Amino acid sequence: MNIITGKKHINLDEFLKKPLFAHLSTVSKEGPRESPVWFYWENEQIYIIGTPPSDSFPGRIEENPACAIGIVDLDHTTGKVHHVGFRGKATVETFDKTIATKLLKRYLGPNEENWDPRFQGLGNSNVLIKFVPESVVVRDQSFVPSI
Numbered sequence: 001m002n003i004i005t006g007k008k009h010i011n012l013d014e015f016l017k018k019p020l021f022a023h024l025s026t027v028s029k030e031g032p033r034e035s036p037v038w039f040y041w042e043n044e045q046i047y048i049i050g051t052p053p054s055d056s057f058p059g060r061i062e063e064n065p066a067c068a069i070g071i072v073d074l075d076h077t078t079g080k081v082h083h084v085g086f087r088g089k090a091t092v093e094t095f096d097k098t099i100a101t102k103l104l105k106r107y108l109g110p111n112e113e114n115w116d117p118r119f120q121g122l123g124n125s126n127v128l129i130k131f132v133p134e135s136v137v138v139r140d141q142s143f144v145p146s147i
Contacts, residue, residue: 001044001133008140015138016041017065018073019106020128024129025068026060039069040103047099047131048129049122050092058127067091069131079145088133094124095126112147 003012022039024034035057040047046069050058061067067090073082100122101112108115 002135004135004137006139008142009138010084010140012084012136012138013041015071015073015082015084020071021075022046023046023070024057024069024131026057027064027066028060033057038103038107039071040099040106042099042102044133046086046131046133047103048131049095049100049103050127050129051122051125052127058129061090061129062092065091067131069133077145077147079143081141081143083137083139083141084132085137086131087135088131090129090131093128093130095122095124096128097123099128100126 016039017036023034024035024037026035027033033056035055037048037057042056052058067088069086071084102113104112104119104122108119112120
């Protein structure tokens with residue numbers, strides 16, 4: 001994985017531990033598509049849960065694995081703007097409950113019984129997207145706030 005940093009950059013692994021939204025960009029016959037997703041970073045790979053047929057990105061990835069992922073941590077009151085952008089390829093994998101549970105605990109907390117019912121009992125009707133980055137841009141683009 002080629003990591004590109006500017007003069008100001010952030011720690012990639014620490015950044016990816018945060019429960020931020022990622023934006024998955026995929027290719028379709030009608031043009032590019034973007035999907036906001038939760039993610040889990042492990043072993044230099046990003047995992048995303050997919051639920052076909054309500055999620056259309058797994059089908060697009062099966063047709064064309066090239067995609068990009070962008071993640072931004074923004075606080076407009078302090079001027080913090082941390083950005084990580086990935087380019088690479090993804091595959092649709094069999095659902096793995098262990099990885100999915102790690103992903104969901106980041107966003108929903110450790111007690112599964114307290115999770116929104118939509119996220120309880122995920123299983124074989126779901127898939128995992130495994131994204132393998134070829135390159136990543138890691139930048140601190142913070143600014144002096146005017147508010």
